[in-house]
Amino acid sequence: MKVFLECYPCFLRQALDCAKISSDDPKIHKEAVDSVMKCLLSCDADSTPPQIAKGIYSELKRVTGNPDPYYEIRKEDNANMLAKYDEFKERVAEAKDGIRAALRLAVAGNILDDGTGSKEEHQEIGGIEFFLNQAPAEEEIQEIKDAFKKAKSLLYLGDNSGEIVADKILIEKLKEEYPSLDITFVVRGEPVINDIIMEDAFEVGITDLCEVIDNGDSSPGTDLSSCSEEFLEAYDRADMIISKGQGNYETLSGSKDSRIFYLLVAKCPVIARDLETEQGTMIIRRVKN
Amino acid sequence: MKVFLECYPCFLRQALDCAKISSDDPKIHKEAVDSVMKCLLSCDADSTPPQIAKGIYSELKRVTGNPDPYYEIRKEDNANMLAKYDEFKERVAEAKDGIRAALRLAVAGNILDDGTGSKEEHQEIGGIEFFLNQAPAEEEIQEIKDAFKKAKSLLYLGDNSGEIVADKILIEKLKEEYPSLDITFVVRGEPVINDIIMEDAFEVGITDLCEVIDNGDSSPGTDLSSCSEEFLEAYDRADMIISKGQGNYETLSGSKDSRIFYLLVAKCPVIARDLETEQGTMIIRRVKN
Numbered sequence: 001m002k003v004f005l006e007c008y009p010c011f012l013r014q015a016l017d018c019a020k021i022s023s024d025d026p027k028i029h030k031e032a033v034d035s036v037m038k039c040l041l042s043c044d045a046d047s048t049p050p051q052i053a054k055g056i057y058s059e060l061k062r063v064t065g066n067p068d069p070y071y072e073i074r075k076e077d078n079a080n081m082l083a084k085y086d087e088f089k090e091r092v093a094e095a096k097d098g099i100r101a102a103l104r105l106a107v108a109g110n111i112l113d114d115g116t117g118s119k120e121e122h123q124e125i126g127g128i129e130f131f132l133n134q135a136p137a138e139e140e141i142q143e144i145k146d147a148f149k150k151a152k153s154l155l156y157l158g159d160n161s162g163e164i165v166a167d168k169i170l171i172e173k174l175k176e177e178y179p180s181l182d183i184t185f186v187v188r189g190e191p192v193i194n195d196i197i198m199e200d201a202f203e204v205g206i207t208d209l210c211e212v213i214d215n216g217d218s219s220p221g222t223d224l225s226s227c228s229e230e231f232l233e234a235y236d237r238a239d240m241i242i243s244k245g246q247g248n249y250e251t252l253s254g255s256k257d258s259r260i261f262y263l264l265v266a267k268c269p270v271i272a273r274d275l276e277t278e279q280g281t282m283i284i285r286r287v288k289n
Numbered sequence: 290m291k292v293f294l295e296c297y298p299c300f301l302r303q304a305l306d307c308a309k310i311s312s313d314d315p316k317i318h319k320e321a322v323d324s325v326m327k328c329l330l331s332c333d334a335d336s337t338p339p340q341i342a343k344g345i346y347s348e349l350k351r352v353t354g355n356p357d358p359y360y361e362i363r364k365e366d367n368a369n370m371l372a373k374y375d376e377f378k379e380r381v382a383e384a385k386d387g388i389r390a391a392l393r394l395a396v397a398g399n400i401l402d403d404g405t406g407s408k409e410e411h412q413e414i415g416g417i418e419f420f421l422n423q424a425p426a427e428e429e430i431q432e433i434k435d436a437f438k439k440a441k442s443l444l445y446l447g448d449n450s451g452e453i454v455a456d457k458i459l460i461e462k463l464k465e466e467y468p469s470l471d472i473t474f475v476v477r478g479e480p481v482i483n484d485i486i487m488e489d490a491f492e493v494g495i496t497d498l499c500e501v502i503d504n505g506d507s508s509p510g511t512d513l514s515s516c517s518e519e520f521l522e523a524y525d526r527a528d529m530i531i532s533k534g535q536g537n538y539e540t541l542s543g544s545k546d547s548r549i550f551y552l553l554v555a556k557c558p559v560i561a562r563d564l565e566t567e568q569g570t571m572i573i574r575r576v577k578n
Contacts, residue, residue, distance in 0.1 A: 013295075
């Protein structure tokens with residue numbers, strides 16, 4: 001998905017949020033916003049939002065002198081969700097259809113995003129409860145369950161901190177229901193916003209469940225033109241790909257690769273329009289080839 | 290009030306809104322957003338938001354080739370509010386305290402603003418009903434009523450289209466209750482967003498009620514450093530000044546001039562913080578000297 005001009009105000013807001021996390025100095029805040037406007041003035045309008053965000057967050061790391069402004073927020077997101085792990089796990093265990101319950105939890109977990117909108121709107125765990133109560137997309141759930149049954153290997157592209165705990169619960173359930181399915185979980189190559197890196201996978205214990213690799217890139221998505229050889233080999237090998245969240249969708253949405261299932265909450269109006277859905281909708285969608 | 294960095298994303302959003310009103314050409318949209326980023330990169334950080342907006346809307350007029358992108362919207366805003374004129378007028382006539390009712394209507398009318406937020410959020414007349422039902426600020430109403438009694442002349446700085454109909458109803462009531470009060474109503478010198486110009490004052494009939502002058506400037510506020518001699522003479526002469534809306538507040542808020550009463554709805558978080566109030570609050574506030 002190419003960047004839309006509607007994304008530009010959002011990039012400026014993110015720049016200011018990020019600068020404020022790193023510094024109280026108004027000069028740094030101004031420099032951060034100015035440097036992002038310069039990025040936007042020089043960027044290729046055919047880029048995806050995560051490709052542009054990669055340049056922006058690289059500039060923000062330079063301006064703020066902070067290589068990982070969202071470090072504390074990631075820790076907090078993970079801790080908050082880990083505190084709910086037992087409760088969520090129990091709900092999935094008690095559900096009539098455990099895979100369905102775990103899938104819905106994993107999609108709802110995508111609401112925990114520090115890039116889109118304010119903390120108040122999106123980052124609260126309470127938001128998950130709201131999404132868990134939404135009407136399910138039964139056909140889409142059936143389609144993905146059929147794919148799990150047929151696949152020998154699954155590449156699971158993770159997205160945000162906090163959300164990764166919901167991913168863990170889904171992976172545990174997948175291992176239970178489809179024990180022969182070989183699962184590889186993917187994190188970003190470098191810190192960017194609150195997107196997960198290897199440390200987060202260790203922290204929540206996904207590394208004990210399945211192979212975890214990073215994609216070798218620092219964009220908040222999966223930009224295949226910038227990912228590592230190791231990741232691309234795993235990508236090519238997989239029978240089935242789960243792409244969690246907006247950033248992964250934004251970078252892969254041009255694909256005709258029907259191995260891909262997008263799992264996300266359409267959090268911003270631009271994404272919702274691109275997906276031809278309403279803002280706030282839970283999406284499980286297989287790519288049509 | 291100096292511009293805040295939080296205003297920058299809002300300026301970009303406004304640029305895109307304005308470009309889309311004027312043209313369907315994505316190249317024009319991109320040029321509009323880019324030209325506004327260039328304005329923001331070169332602007333004086335000590336400027337008020339309306340001073341910056343003046344430069345931005347001048348650029349937008351150039352890029353879009355449209356000298357008055359909000360022309361149709363102003364017509365529509367005025368027509369929609371004029372259709373409610375009789376109903377509002379009757380409510381004021383039936384109120385126990387007519388001045389209080391007209392004041393509250395005039396402040397509530399300030400919700401009709403095409404600069405802040407989306408049309409859905411702010412521009413609907415339904416929004417007025419919401420504000421009319423808010424708890425009144427009785428002390429502030431008493432203070433402004435006392436000032437009306439004492440003043441010989443009132444300079445009334447108007448703000449937005451649509452809202453001007455509520456201003457008209459207040460002015461009619463003021464003339465009824467304080468017949469010796471000499472009222473001058475002020476419009477902007479040139480079209481900018483949906484701020485009122487002389488044509489709007491004619492259209493809703495304020496020109497039949499009192500003297501109407503323009504301030505000789507094209508900023509969406511009252512930037513005294515750029516206003517005409519004629520306006521500044523009227524400003525100096527007035528015993529009392531009503532400053533409607535955010536733009537007038539943003540340009541005059543540094544003043545210690547206790548002739549000024551700000552009447553507005555604090556529509557954006559930046560203004561609300563500056564006024565030390567909650568977003569969405571109806572404000573009637575006299576300047577303390």
